[in-house]
Amino acid sequence: MPPARLPILAIAVCVLLIVAALLGGVLAPYAADEADFGAVMVPPYGLEGGTVAHLLGTDQLGRDMLSRLIAGTRISMLTAGAAVLVAGTIGVLLGLIAGYLGGLVDAAIMRLVDAFLALPFILMALALVAALGTGVGNIILVMILTNWARYARLVRSEVLSIKRRDFVLLARVAGVRPLTIAMRHVLPNAQTSILVLAVLDVGRAIILESSLSFLGLGIQPPDMSWGLILAQGRTYMGIAWWLTVWPGLAIVLAVVCFNTVGERLRVKFDPRGAL
Amino acid sequence: MTPPMVEARGLFKRFTLPRHSLFAASRTVTAVEGVSFAIPAGTTFGVVGESGSGKTTLARMLLKLEQPSEGQLLVNDQDIFAQTPAEERAYRRLVQAVFQDPYGALSPRMRAGAIVTEPLRALGVHRRAADMKAAEVLELVGMRRDAASRYPHEFSGGQRQRIAIARALSVDPRLLVLDEPVSALDVSVRAQVLALLREMQQRLGLTYLFIGHDLAVVRYLSDAVGVMYFGRMVEIGPARDVLRRPAHPYTRRLVALAAAEAPLGVARLGGGTLPNPLSPPSGCHFRTRCAFADARCAADAPALREIAPGHNAACHHLDAIAAGTKAETGPLLEEASRQRAV
Amino acid sequence: MTQPLLTVRDLTVSFGPQAQPVRAVAEASFDLHPGEILGIAGESGSGKTTLCSALIRTLPRAARAQGEVVFDGRSLLDLPEREMRGLRGREIGMVLQNPMTSLDPLFTIGNQVNEVLRERGARDTAVEALRRVHLTAPELRVRQYPHQLSGGMRQRVLVAMATATAPRLLIADEPTTALDASIQDEILLLFREIRDTAGTAIIIVTHDLAAIRRLSDRVIVMYAGRIVEEGPTVRIFHAPRHPYTRGLLASVPRIEDDEVVLQAIPGQVPNLAELPPGCAFADRCPLAQDRCRAERPGETSVGARHRVFCWQAEQGA
Numbered sequence A: 001m002p003p004a005r006l007p008i009l010a011i012a013v014c015v016l017l018i019v020a021a022l023l024g025g026v027l028a029p030y031a032a033d034e035a036d037f038g039a040v041m042v043p044p045y046g047l048e049g050g051t052v053a054h055l056l057g058t059d060q061l062g063r064d065m066l067s068r069l070i071a072g073t074r075i076s077m078l079t080a081g082a083a084v085l086v087a088g089t090i091g092v093l094l095g096l097i098a099g100y101l102g103g104l105v106d107a108a109i110m111r112l113v114d115a116f117l118a119l120p121f122i123l124m125a126l127a128l129v130a131a132l133g134t135g136v137g138n139i140i141l142v143m144i145l146t147n148w149a150r151y152a153r154l155v156r157s158e159v160l161s162i163k164r165r166d167f168v169l170l171a172r173v174a175g176v177r178p179l180t181i182a183m184r185h186v187l188p189n190a191q192t193s194i195l196v197l198a199v200l201d202v203g204r205a206i207i208l209e210s211s212l213s214f215l216g217l218g219i220q221p222p223d224m225s226w227g228l229i230l231a232q233g234r235t236y237m238g239i240a241w242w243l244t245v246w247p248g249l250a251i252v253l254a255v256v257c258f259n260t261v262g263e264r265l266r267v268k269f270d271p272r273g274a275l
Numbered sequence B: 001m002t003p004p005m006v007e008a009r010g011l012f013k014r015f016t017l018p019r020h021s022l023f024a025a026s027r028t029v030t031a032v033e034g035v036s037f038a039i040p041a042g043t044t045f046g047v048v049g050e051s052g053s054g055k056t057t058l059a060r061m062l063l064k065l066e067q068p069s070e071g072q073l074l075v076n077d078q079d080i081f082a083q084t085p086a087e088e089r090a091y092r093r094l095v096q097a098v099f100q101d102p103y104g105a106l107s108p109r110m111r112a113g114a115i116v117t118e119p120l121r122a123l124g125v126h127r128r129a130a131d132m133k134a135a136e137v138l139e140l141v142g143m144r145r146d147a148a149s150r151y152p153h154e155f156s157g158g159q160r161q162r163i164a165i166a167r168a169l170s171v172d173p174r175l176l177v178l179d180e181p182v183s184a185l186d187v188s189v190r191a192q193v194l195a196l197l198r199e200m201q202q203r204l205g206l207t208y209l210f211i212g213h214d215l216a217v218v219r220y221l222s223d224a225v226g227v228m229y230f231g232r233m234v235e236i237g238p239a240r241d242v243l244r245r246p247a248h249p250y251t252r253r254l255v256a257l258a259a260a261e262a263p264l265g266v267a268r269l270g271g272g273t274l275p276n277p278l279s280p281p282s283g284c285h286f287r288t289r290c291a292f293a294d295a296r297c298a299a300d301a302p303a304l305r306e307i308a309p310g311h312n313a314a315c316h317h318l319d320a321i322a323a324g325t326k327a328e329t330g331p332l333l334e335e336a337s338r339q340r341a342v
Numbered sequence C: 001m002t003q004p005l006l007t008v009r010d011l012t013v014s015f016g017p018q019a020q021p022v023r024a025v026a027e028a029s030f031d032l033h034p035g036e037i038l039g040i041a042g043e044s045g046s047g048k049t050t051l052c053s054a055l056i057r058t059l060p061r062a063a064r065a066q067g068e069v070v071f072d073g074r075s076l077l078d079l080p081e082r083e084m085r086g087l088r089g090r091e092i093g094m095v096l097q098n099p100m101t102s103l104d105p106l107f108t109i110g111n112q113v114n115e116v117l118r119e120r121g122a123r124d125t126a127v128e129a130l131r132r133v134h135l136t137a138p139e140l141r142v143r144q145y146p147h148q149l150s151g152g153m154r155q156r157v158l159v160a161m162a163t164a165t166a167p168r169l170l171i172a173d174e175p176t177t178a179l180d181a182s183i184q185d186e187i188l189l190l191f192r193e194i195r196d197t198a199g200t201a202i203i204i205v206t207h208d209l210a211a212i213r214r215l216s217d218r219v220i221v222m223y224a225g226r227i228v229e230e231g232p233t234v235r236i237f238h239a240p241r242h243p244y245t246r247g248l249l250a251s252v253p254r255i256e257d258d259e260v261v262l263q264a265i266p267g268q269v270p271n272l273a274e275l276p277p278g279c280a281f282a283d284r285c286p287l288a289q290d291r292c293r294a295e296r297p298g299e300t301s302v303g304a305r306h307r308v309f310c311w312q313a314e315q316g317a
Helices: A008-026 A065-101 A103-118 A121-132 A136-162 A166-173 A178-214 A226-236 A242-269 B055-062 B085-094 B112-122 B127-140 B145-149 B157-169 B187-204 B215-221 B239-244 B249-258 B295-299 B318-323 B336-340 C048-055 C081-090 C109-119 C126-132 C151-162 C181-198 C209-215 C233-238 C243-250 C290-294
Strands: B006-017 B027-039 B044-048 B070-075 B095-098 B175-179 B207-212 B224-229 B232-238 B305-308 B311-313 C006-015 C022-032 C037-041 C064-071 C092-095 C169-173 C201-206 C218-223 C226-232 C299-301 C307-309
Touching (some): A008 A065, A065 A136, A065 A242, A121 A178, A166 A178, A166 B095, A178 A226, A226 A242, B027 B055, B027 B224, B027 B232, B055 B070, B112 B145, B112 B157, B157 B187, B232 B249, B239 B249, B305 B318, C022 C226, C037 C181, C037 C209, C109 C151, C169 C181, C181 C209, C201 C209, C209 C233, C218 C233
Parallel strands (some): B044 B224, B095 B175, C037 C218
Antiparallel strands (some): B305 B311, C006 C022, C006 C064
16 A cells, blocks of 8 residues: 555545635525526436536526535535534543543543433434524534534543653643643644544534434525435435435535545554554 | 751552452552652662562652652652642752653653753743753753754654753752663663763752662662662662672672673572562562572561661571571462462 | 574665665674574664564565575575465564563463464463463463563563474564563573573574673674674673674673773764765774775674674774
8 A cells, every 4th residue: 555645536625615615605606595497407417408507407496506505515514614613622621621630520521421422313403403493503503512522532531641651740740730731742642633533523514414404403494505405305306316416425525535534634643554 | 967858758659459340349559668768969869679669659759740658758858748839839840850761751742942941931931041041951961952943753762861851950950850761772872871860960969869770770870779679678778888788688689680790590589479569478578589588587577677887678587698507498489379369 | 513594695674765775784694503592782773673574574564675584495585475474483483572562462371372372283282381481370371361460471471472383493572671680581591491492593682782691602783784793692792893892882881890880882873864885883983084984894704703894893802
């Protein structure tokens, strides 16, 4: 195996998705919710009846699929990104506290972690949506609640091994304050594993959001996400495959690419994985 | 006579191990058992012993990384485990450490300069002043000034240990705890670092607690030596006396093994076994490996007693062994039932 | 003189690009006779461990080995991997540095020893194999797990596994480094005993000069990938001819002297990627002259089976 091959394609797709999410509407040829009843269910370009005007075809209301996918990218990526960011921050902080302080605090935090990891995700999502209602904010909240525990667990185990290392002992001997030790020694040495988990988690979060939206528990119209587009196109699967294939493909592509990049990072930073 | 800089009085350290099962009794291991010694300022006290002898625990207590279960540890007549926060800060400035592993002692993500200045910065010294001090101590230990801007992986093991020493010296400490500081180094580099440690002591008037397993290295640096075996100090005295005229059977064996001309097999035992720290042998801990053990050794633990000025050893048969009249009766093994309980 | 069991000629192990390779081992040549114990001494980066890996073909994939290694009439570097696997373990035993990680923590000692015995078609039982290496209470040990044994016991288990089929060559890489002095002594004795009873030739690789002096018949000293001196143990320790060997011996403090003195070799081990054209030791050598820096020293014979690679070998003898 050539050791230094970068997954260039996967990195490119990830960058493209992030750019699409940030720029959103600027890239899209049409407004995502612009209906055109003169061009309903136009097939993608290249098929009989397809036009260059609608490269990926249109849906049952004549909305441009490409524009809808780009709009969906925005919501899907932003929810995934926000969820990973917030869940990561909370998890890292709690893991740091648990690992560093140990004792009762550690026990309390880790039991909470176990409880959250044990709850079935869909059940928790259902309960939360029932209690709080749907919407972008709530879907992010659901994803934070289901994800933070994994960061806490990872960081705690990293802290436990790092805090036994000589340079941490020496910092204690020198009288460095615990908070400084955590920020200067423990976090930097744990950062690669956190980063790897976060990148892998983006793929996971995209799937979660799509599943929720597909079930009608997540993003609600007129907002748009890949899962929601998929759900709306399901009825017409038999006569207009492009309504479901494009969003499905987008989800698969995004997840595969983020996982590839994450895996590659893991191999790069894990000395046991190298060589 | 001036009071010693460091004084240990009857130190004990017991560790409680996690239980095997819910109903098992919790088990304790005594890592350090009734250890006393004193280190006059400006001298080196060497502690030798094999792995598991408790020598590292001793070092960690002096660094306040572990708290003794019993006994007192005084530095400049002050009990270091009864300090006010202000006294503790002052103590942190007084004592520094160098550990065995030159790879583990330096954070891989910090530049050498930041590593060296960390103890200073912890004391609230301004960055500019700290950086100047870093350049100074790096030069003191024979490193180039530009070393400060490089990362640990760019240095060899010997250079890393120099950086670790520079870091320890940065706060102008009076006391250095050296826990096997040269054991991980190559022979030729080891000599360089030992010479550096000796030079630093002479130039700066430092006091050392030097932990080691290589007797020749310990003797090179130490004024006084303590020999530990399974938590107990079995022999203590001036380095020359203890390591040239060892009295305790354990020290005698260590010295015989360390001799440059020692033939293979000088330590051959008649089936002796290492004790299990969870259920140490009764009486003298060394009786399970000692050639001279008898019933008395199993019955009571020998106390340290003086055999020459300042030279003490803990063995029931010191005089007979020294006179060469003690018969070699072979080690006194533990009862079979206890063996199986391992 | 008997036929050598192992003949190594111009063995070079290089890493990195073909154009400017880094030679971890360069042009090493030596013989090993049946029943002989050869010590290879050197510091980190001297190439001693790489040399051993090259002999038993366990080098990392990025490494290239050239030269000739003949074991019992077979050229090891050209042997198909399948035959090499058969040779390793059966005819060539290995004991590695770390007794803590060389055993699988999840299986009992008996389990692991038996597996090796079965695979190599040995007739011993695990208990017999462990008794042969003087492990106390072998019946108890076979039921225990690695973490229940001390470092010395684990090293005995590994030696038992390596010598299960009475190999003709045993390669031990730093076998006593992690052990206490008295345990070291016992393990070294065990090696001597294996040689005496089974006629096994042994290569022991270590930075511990005392271990080599006690155990081996002959010594090779390596520096920066090259053999710098080779000779009978007594000659190397009492009349060393290479300045590096002398420096190495002088940097070990001697406990029996009145005053412990210690002479360091100044400077650093050179970087293998930037070796000078001449002698690699020239920068640290007290005897170095212009010729040493310009020209790589060739082999000089300074007595029976005693050779040295140094331009100044005739001086200060």
